[in-house]
Amino acid sequence: xxxxxxxxxxxxxxxxKRELVAKxxxxxxxxxxxxxxxxxxxxxxxxxxxxxxxxRLQSDLLAGAGPATPDE
Amino acid sequence: xxxxxxxxxxxxxxxxKRELVAKxxxxxxxxxxxxxxxxxxxxxxxxxxxxxxxxRLQSDLLAGAGPATPDE
Amino acid sequence: xxxxxxxxxxxxxxxxKRELVAKxxxxxxxxxxxxxxxxxxxxxxxxxxxxxxxxRLQSDLLAGAGPATPDE
Amino acid sequence: xxxxxxxxxxxxxxxxKRELVAKxxxxxxxxxxxxxxxxxxxxxxxxxxxxxxxxRLQSDLLAGAGPATPDE
Amino acid sequence: xxxxxxxxxxxxxxxxKRELVAKxxxxxxxxxxxxxxxxxxxxxxxxxxxxxxxxRLQSDLLAGAGPATPDE
Amino acid sequence: xxxxxxxxxxxxxxxxKRELVAKxxxxxxxxxxxxxxxxxxxxxxxxxxxxxxxxRLQSDLLAGAGPATPDE
Numbered sequence: 001x002x003x004x005x006x007x008x009x010x011x012x013x014x015x016x017k018r019e020l021v022a023k024x025x026x027x028x029x030x031x032x033x034x035x036x037x038x039x040x041x042x043x044x045x046x047x048x049x050x051x052x053x054x055x056r057l058q059s060d061l062l063a064g065a066g067p068a069t070p071d072e
Numbered sequence: 073x074x075x076x077x078x079x080x081x082x083x084x085x086x087x088x089k090r091e092l093v094a095k096x097x098x099x100x101x102x103x104x105x106x107x108x109x110x111x112x113x114x115x116x117x118x119x120x121x122x123x124x125x126x127x128r129l130q131s132d133l134l135a136g137a138g139p140a141t142p143d144e
Numbered sequence: 145x146x147x148x149x150x151x152x153x154x155x156x157x158x159x160x161k162r163e164l165v166a167k168x169x170x171x172x173x174x175x176x177x178x179x180x181x182x183x184x185x186x187x188x189x190x191x192x193x194x195x196x197x198x199x200r201l202q203s204d205l206l207a208g209a210g211p212a213t214p215d216e
Numbered sequence: 217x218x219x220x221x222x223x224x225x226x227x228x229x230x231x232x233k234r235e236l237v238a239k240x241x242x243x244x245x246x247x248x249x250x251x252x253x254x255x256x257x258x259x260x261x262x263x264x265x266x267x268x269x270x271x272r273l274q275s276d277l278l279a280g281a282g283p284a285t286p287d288e
Numbered sequence: 289x290x291x292x293x294x295x296x297x298x299x300x301x302x303x304x305k306r307e308l309v310a311k312x313x314x315x316x317x318x319x320x321x322x323x324x325x326x327x328x329x330x331x332x333x334x335x336x337x338x339x340x341x342x343x344r345l346q347s348d349l350l351a352g353a354g355p356a357t358p359d360e
Numbered sequence: 361x362x363x364x365x366x367x368x369x370x371x372x373x374x375x376x377k378r379e380l381v382a383k384x385x386x387x388x389x390x391x392x393x394x395x396x397x398x399x400x401x402x403x404x405x406x407x408x409x410x411x412x413x414x415x416r417l418q419s420d421l422l423a424g425a426g427p428a429t430p431d432e
Contacts, residue, residue, distance in 0.1 A: 005292070021129055044122075075400065077149045090276065098171070099170070100164065188338075199396045200378075201381055223365075243386070247383055269361075305410070313412065
């Protein structure tokens with residue numbers, strides 16, 4: 001029954017997404033019970049220019065000086 | 073006032089989306105009242121490799137053996 | 145596979161929600177195919193003071209003069 | 217701590233998004249306190265054919281006669 | 289940078305939520321890299337009468353006969 | 361047409377929410393154009409025990425030692 005939405009920056013490989021879905025499902029079932037088939041995950045890939053942190057676009061933070069961005 | 077977000081797999085035609093929006097709006101107004109103009113819908117199209125079910129990517133489930141996926 | 149999130153104002157009865165879920169599921173399956181069991185819906189009930197329209201809280205719009213609010 | 221998700225129609229420039237992120241962050245910190253670095257914003261760009269208003273696709277409303285659409 | 293939203297049924301303990309947040313953060317960082325401090329999670333607790341599966345309220349499915357619900 | 365969802369921690373006053381909605385609407389219209397009436401905002405109030413940062417519940421971070429939390 002949980003629906004887990006992962007909004008993350010573009011750039012991961014298919015392999016990383018495969019592992020991410022497996023591990024997050026495991027994390028949910030292992031702590032909150034239920035059945036893996038009842039865990040749905042959707043990944044929203046969002047480019048850096050559509051993320052804002054501290055009032056700035058992440059793409060700008062990555063391009064130049066500025067506070068470190070949660071850069072993953 | 074309702075905002076209805078439909079996260080669904082890529083692959084429907086424009087015609088299906090047109091009908092979907094009409095029918096879902098009808099469903100809301102017919103059961104919860106209010107005015108059709110006050111019903112906003114947004115469709116998030118998500119590819120199969122960004123859906124996870126039972127710990128597996130839906131793209132993998134569709135490509136090979138494995139439990140039937142809510143395959144629409 | 146679709147996850148349909150209905151963010152709506154508080155105040156509907158259980159019966160309305162029962163019908164809403166049935167009709168929206170029907171609307172999806174009837175236009176986009178797939179199986180009803182593969183349609184998940186979650187309802188987010190949001191009070192009028194947590195909705196904003198035209199820069200004003202809906203609770204304020206409902207309490208006093210002001211443009212008609214999509215009042216359902 | 218707030219996560220502010222802005223679901224809007226495609227078509228804005230990078231400059232508009234830059235300003236939007238700055239001003240919305242300012243709006244939050246100025247009214248609700250906290251630190252700008254603790255305000256995360258994500259922009260979901262949605263094409264007109266994936267928005268529904270009054271039971272119609274926004275792309276159809278924009279293409280032909282019909283009630284004015286919140287056309288921005 | 290990821291924002292992970294976990295929409296789940298009401299009923300978990302604080303301890304389960306503590307572990308869930310720890311394990312999901314670990315799952316993300318372990319597969320997609322980045323820093324744990326850059327992983328934000330929000331939990332949306334949704335009662336059974338606000339979940340719909342196969343056109344029925346989950347609360348109705350739990351109360352009476354009917355197909356097994358992803359009952360966690 | 362934008363729908364702006366503000367997921368924030370519980371604890372703001374009605375007056376802060378009133379101002380927040382006004383200022384965020386202004387921020388959108390001022391940078392991206394369109395009409396204030398076409399800007400919908402919903403506020404999701406989420407308690408500290410339902411926020412996770414760096415793998416820990418925000419309520420735990422607020423209660424004891426630990427890295428400063430984006431504490432607003």
